[in-house]
Amino acid sequence: MNIIKKGAEADIYTTKWQNKRAILKIRKTKHYRNQNLDSNLRKLRTIKESQTISEVKSFGIPTPLVYFVNLEKTMIIMQQIPGKPIHDLSNPKIISLSKQMGKLVGLMHKNGIIHGDLTTSNFIYFQKKVYVIDFGLSHKTTKPEDQAVDLRLIKEILNSAHATIMKETWKNFLAGYKSIVGNSKYLQIKNLVSEIEGRGRYATVV
């Protein structure tokens, strides 16, 4: 087993599952936080991730197959998608794939799923297809507010990590999103995103 990434919350190893190359994702104890809180969070997210990753397949989101889940060890073994996170691709490639990311997010929202952690590291490009991973923060809801928070997240990432191509990527992302959810839904969510930005971001000092 080789560690390939210290992820946002989990350690990621490459391993074998029935002779196929696989990914082992394990949420290890974080000693810095209260142990009650820690074990609750790790368990909850392992459950969420393994459920949602399979559920979204039913409406056409490409995701890794889940091979094995061990709740006690808060660990998931899944299919390895041997491509590259979108984050690591060239700028022109990121710009052109943004539309597809927008479509995938639109499709999830349309089907009542919030991803909860939309970053360019959580989309993997492999053989001309965009896969979605990392569903630990996902939840089921059709609340516009939650959908807007989801979009704001990816906007924040584009605006920071991909600042030089923010305009094009965000435009393409929204175009993809709109093509799935329809114009009126799109406008509603886009307005909500602006409203949310106004709250925290431009709040004055008190």
Place this chain on the structure above:
Amino acid sequence: MIGLGIESTAHTFSCAVIKKNGKNGKILSDIRKIYRPPEGEGIHPREASRHHIENSSIVLSECLQEAKVTIKDIDIVSYAAGPGLGPCLRVGAVVARTLASYYKIPIYPVNHAIGHIELGKLLTGAKNPLVLLVSGGHTMILAFLNKQWRVFGETLDITLGQLLDQFGRSIGFASPCGVNIENLASTSSKYVPLPYSVKGNDVSFSGLLSASKSIVLKSKADACYSLQETAFAMISETVERALSFTEKKELLIVGGVAANKRLSEMLKDVCKRHGCKFFVTPLKFAGDCGSQICWTGLLENQIKKGVSLEDTFVTQSWRLDSVTVNY
């Protein structure tokens, strides 16, 4: 090069003198007077500005005296132009303008939040850090890219400082309440589950605030402990996400809440996992102070001549990610 910096964005009125020599800065003095609202109440902008006006001349003269300089030795004057409370900001700006025009000193408007970061870098030696800015006015995770500080995560509603202050006031502490909460929290180790709200790299504290208030009747200490544990774990997790995403090898904590020892302890552990160096602004300079403004002005001076008096604005909600940094 000797600079004078004036800070007056919120509670604190402060003047500082720094001597800059190449990349090095030496703080010669940093004098502050802090407005304290009545117990259980928040800051009143007009009361605070009155406090600042009343104290401005004494703070200024003490600051020059301690630095052993006269106003004639000052090469540039900088003031915090935002973000902050309008009436408070205007006091600092007026003092700076008066000095600049009477003594013909170049004047620099400085972004207060960038001031926290630059002073933190000066005092800790961090080179290319991921920055956690936690104060009354900000809760943000930032990294420098392409001439600007970019936001990788932030609060969706109230700041960490507001969370601590509003909760503290509800149990009768005088604000700023951070130290009192930290002390009371350290007497308990009973964790009461509270809403934990992390949304990607962002956090939301408003649900946590109201839930914390609803458990104080049982035990104030347990409430303080559980509030801190939950809020700081949320912050630590988002920092961890941003570290993993940006692959930065340094973390720097700045802003008033950087003084909290429990928060530092947790973030040190986060850094260990990511093989990352940990830096925190020294206690004395974590909160609002003239030095942060003075040092940033001196950095600006490397590439800019200063602004004309007509351009000495104040902007209540001046976002740090709208500032281009060229030095």
